[in-house]
Amino acid sequence: MYFNEEFETLPRQALEALQLKRLQGMLERVYANVPFYRETFAKQGISPADVKTLDDLRRFPFTLKQDMRDSYPYGLFASQMDDIVRIHASSGTTGKPTVVGYTRKDIATWSELMSRSFVAAGVHKGDIIHNAYGYGLFTGGLGAHYGAENLGASVIPMSGGNTKRQILIMKDFGSTVLTCTPSYSLYLAEAALEEGVDFKSLKLRVGIFGAEPWSESMRQEIEAKLNISAIDIYGLSEIMGPGVAIECQEAKCGLHIWEDHFIPEIINPDTGERLPEGEVGELVITTITKEGIPLLRYRTRDITSITYEPCRCGRTHARIARMSGRSDDMLIIRGVNVFPSQIESILMQIEGVEPHYLLIVDRKDNLDNLEVQVEVDELLFSDEVKHLQSIAATIEKRIKELLGISCKVRLVEPKTIMRSEGKAKRVIDNRAK
Amino acid sequence: MKVEQISIFIENKSGRLAEVAGALGQAGINIRALSLADTSDFGILRLIVNDCEKAKQILKEKGFTVSKTEVVAIEVPDRPGGLSEILQALDSFGINVEYMYAFVERCGQNAVIIFRFDETEKAIECLVQEGFNVLQGERLYQM
Numbered sequence: 001m002y003f004n005e006e007f008e009t010l011p012r013q014a015l016e017a018l019q020l021k022r023l024q025g026m027l028e029r030v031y032a033n034v035p036f037y038r039e040t041f042a043k044q045g046i047s048p049a050d051v052k053t054l055d056d057l058r059r060f061p062f063t064l065k066q067d068m069r070d071s072y073p074y075g076l077f078a079s080q081m082d083d084i085v086r087i088h089a090s091s092g093t094t095g096k097p098t099v100v101g102y103t104r105k106d107i108a109t110w111s112e113l114m115s116r117s118f119v120a121a122g123v124h125k126g127d128i129i130h131n132a133y134g135y136g137l138f139t140g141g142l143g144a145h146y147g148a149e150n151l152g153a154s155v156i157p158m159s160g161g162n163t164k165r166q167i168l169i170m171k172d173f174g175s176t177v178l179t180c181t182p183s184y185s186l187y188l189a190e191a192a193l194e195e196g197v198d199f200k201s202l203k204l205r206v207g208i209f210g211a212e213p214w215s216e217s218m219r220q221e222i223e224a225k226l227n228i229s230a231i232d233i234y235g236l237s238e239i240m241g242p243g244v245a246i247e248c249q250e251a252k253c254g255l256h257i258w259e260d261h262f263i264p265e266i267i268n269p270d271t272g273e274r275l276p277e278g279e280v281g282e283l284v285i286t287t288i289t290k291e292g293i294p295l296l297r298y299r300t301r302d303i304t305s306i307t308y309e310p311c312r313c314g315r316t317h318a319r320i321a322r323m324s325g326r327s328d329d330m331l332i333i334r335g336v337n338v339f340p341s342q343i344e345s346i347l348m349q350i351e352g353v354e355p356h357y358l359l360i361v362d363r364k365d366n367l368d369n370l371e372v373q374v375e376v377d378e379l380l381f382s383d384e385v386k387h388l389q390s391i392a393a394t395i396e397k398r399i400k401e402l403l404g405i406s407c408k409v410r411l412v413e414p415k416t417i418m419r420s421e422g423k424a425k426r427v428i429d430n431r432a433k
Numbered sequence: 434m435k436v437e438q439i440s441i442f443i444e445n446k447s448g449r450l451a452e453v454a455g456a457l458g459q460a461g462i463n464i465r466a467l468s469l470a471d472t473s474d475f476g477i478l479r480l481i482v483n484d485c486e487k488a489k490q491i492l493k494e495k496g497f498t499v500s501k502t503e504v505v506a507i508e509v510p511d512r513p514g515g516l517s518e519i520l521q522a523l524d525s526f527g528i529n530v531e532y533m534y535a536f537v538e539r540c541g542q543n544a545v546i547i548f549r550f551d552e553t554e555k556a557i558e559c560l561v562q563e564g565f566n567v568l569q570g571e572r573l574y575q576m
Contacts, residue, residue: 376442376475376498383440383502383549384531385470385477392474410474413444415496 003119003151004112007260008315012308015316018260020054022288027051027060030294033078036071037296057263057286058274062297065098068238073099079291089137090237090337097137100237101292107146109289113258114147114243120256120313121208121231122249123177125152128203130175132166132184133211134335135159139241140211144179147243153177160184160335163191174203178228181335182209182218186366189225200227206249208233210242211335212368213323232322238298239285245320251312254319261289264318265297266306269327280305282327283320301328329427331361333368336405340426343372346398350391358417363431370407372399375414434557435503436547436570437485441478442498445471453478456495462488465576466547468534479534481506481547483574504549505557506573508566511537511544519546519565526559528552538576545573 002008010018027048030037040061041047050056068076077084085104089097102110123129129148133140141159148155156173158166160180166188169175178185185207189199207226210233222230234255235242244262245255257264262285266275269282283300303325308318331338340359347357356375361368372395374380382388392409399407418425443449450469457464457480466481482488485501492499509515516535523530531549538545545568550556560567 378498378500381440381442381498381500383438383477383479383500385472388442388475388477389472411442411444412475413442413449413496414498416444 001119001122001124002315003116008116008317010260010316012316015259016054019263019288020051022260023054023057023263023286024048024051026286026288026290026294027296029291030078030296034076034294036067036076054263057265057297060296062272062284062299063295064299065238065301068098069096072096074101076295077101077293079103084292086142088139088142088237088241090139098238100139103291106240106290106292109261110143110240110243111146111150113240113261114143115151116258117233117243117246118147118151118153118177118208120246120248120315121177121233122206122229123151123153123208127153127176127206128174129153129155129177129179130158130166130170130173130204131155132158132160132178132180132188133242138335139235139237140335143235143241143243144208163188164195167192167195167197170204171197171202176203176205178204178207178226180207180209181211182214182222182230183212183334183363183366183368185209185222185226185230186218189222190366199225202227204228206231208246210234212332213325216322234302234320234323236300236302238295239287239300240290244285248311248313248315254307254311254321256311256313256315256317257285257306257320259317262287264306264320266304267299269299269301269303277308278305280321280324299327301326301330303327331359331427331429333361333370333405336403338370338403338405342403343399344426346402347374347395350395350398356414356417357426359427361427361429361431368431370405372396372407372409373412373417374409375417376411377414380411434505434561434567434569435553436481436506436568436573438479438481438502438504438547438549439485439489439492440500440502441480441492443469443476443478445473445475450478452495453492453497456491457482457488460487460491462491465573466534466536466545468532468547470532481573485574502549503553504547505553505560506568506570507546507548507560508538508543508568509535509546511542515544516546519560522559522563522565523550523556526555528556528559545576 031048083103084101086102089099131144135141207228207230219230232247234245245257265284266281275281283302283304287294302323304320358373360371395409463483468479470477489499529551533548535546
């Protein structure tokens with residue numbers, strides 16, 4: 001089953017010809033409309049006209065998250081604000097978010113790719129989609145929502161939280177498809193058990209899980225506990241949102257990246273060199289149809305590999321492997337992107353000193369837990385318990401306000417946090433891979 | 434009239450108190466009084482010792498976070514109502530007690546209560562005025 005059979009099964013040669021044509025158009029557009037790209041092209045002595053084959057793409061510079069930050073908020077937009085109909089944002093390392101804008105056509109493309117993704121996962125018109133991705137600046141909720149409507153399925157815009165109500169609605173409304181983070185699906189399963197609701201008695205058939213890394217063993221656990229088929233989806237707001245790539249239900253072996261809209265490359269994160277098919281490196285994506293904020297060779301920092309081998313589902317689009325990590329220190333906690341430097345700057349604002357801290361991430365009862373250990377030095381130390389407790393509470397509150405995640409602050413003795421040569425070890429991630 | 438007390442930050446993990454006591458013992462420092470305030474994560478050990486400076490230095494060398502705090506020691510007759518009189522006096526002057534702990538003198542005549550006030554100077558003034566026996570630091574260290 002396909003949503004758009006013609007494009008999803010386009011023969012490789014035709015697909016690559018289409019990519020080249022669209023890439024050339026995209027380069028012309030950013031050259032004409034985005035000063036940042038015009039300047040970097042000039043610096044490198046290249047112009048859009050130099051692109052004669054897809055391979056010429058490697059001569060162009062990367063776009064970094066920092067470049068988006070430097071042009072905050074709208075500097076990289078290639079469309080007039082008059083034509084932007086939607087704005088999303090993701091949290092940034094310095095408190096300023098990364099902003100993306102969509103034209104009407106971008107929203108249509110996103111909806112189509114999300115619809116394709118739903119169909120690849122085995123979802124069809126007539127399904128009742130329980131969408132528990134967060135609605136708001138985060139792209140998850142609205143991205144899945146528009147794709148579901150575009151497909152003609154019934155979408156329940158649940159958003160996150162209020163687990164008891166989620167279970168009640170899933171049961172009473174007869175939801176057949178669940179979209180949320182993989183860890184939340186397991187949390188739902190356990191909460192349902194406590195409510196006396198057996199997932200096996202529900203109509204749920206398919207789960208589409210993303211926004212955080214998960215493993216094959218977690219898939220097996222989810223499929224057993226929820227009695228569903230669990231599908232991995234990939235996306236990031238800078239590129240579009242959810243629906244950049246998805247597994248097909250036939251193979252569940254790698255995520256098809258929609259190559260008629262994105263050109264993926266795998267690079268060595270240290271040298272920037274392009275790696276051959278099958279080798280593990282950092283995923284770089286060029287958007288070739290986006291109007292609002294087209295990005296050239298955007299470094300996602302996600303670590304994966306790519307294969308162009310034909311898939312048994314019949315789709316001709318390349319597959320990327322499950323994300324195995326990050327080439328930077330970003331953590332994904334309950335679906336929220338967290339950089340250690342964000343927590344460091346919060347600690348510095350509170351104490352006025354550069355503190356020694358350690359982030360410990362665990363998964364308890366299928367929910368991510370963040371503990372922030374802060375060393376108590378003489379500047380921080382007070383003889384009175386209430387002062388120390390209020391410091392811990394203040395840090396917890398600030399992290400909640402700025403990053404939107406709850407954490408536990410534990411005050412520890414000096415020098416208990418490991419020091420290493422050069423770079424301090426700031427993170428211990430105990431979540432099973 | 435003030436007494437020097439050292440406070441030590443201690444994580445709730447086994448062996449930490451023993452390390453403090455061991456380090457002080459080896460250095461020949463005598464503990465005169467102590468109290469431990471604890472929460473689920475950490476504790477604050479408060480000590481009055483015969484050589485405050487040396488104790489502080491030794492514990493810092495051992496990697497502990499140590500601070501010096503000024504407290505007030507008051508001698509109270511070791512009989513029912515002794516403490517109550519002091520607290521009533523403090524209350525009438527509107528002085529807040531941050532924390533307190535007590536021990537009984539070796540000869541058994543009197544109890545000594547250690548107070549930490551939010552306004553140390555004012556508290557001493559009021560206690561002296563009310564005729565309580567506020568102990569000199571030196572006396573306590575050598576007790």
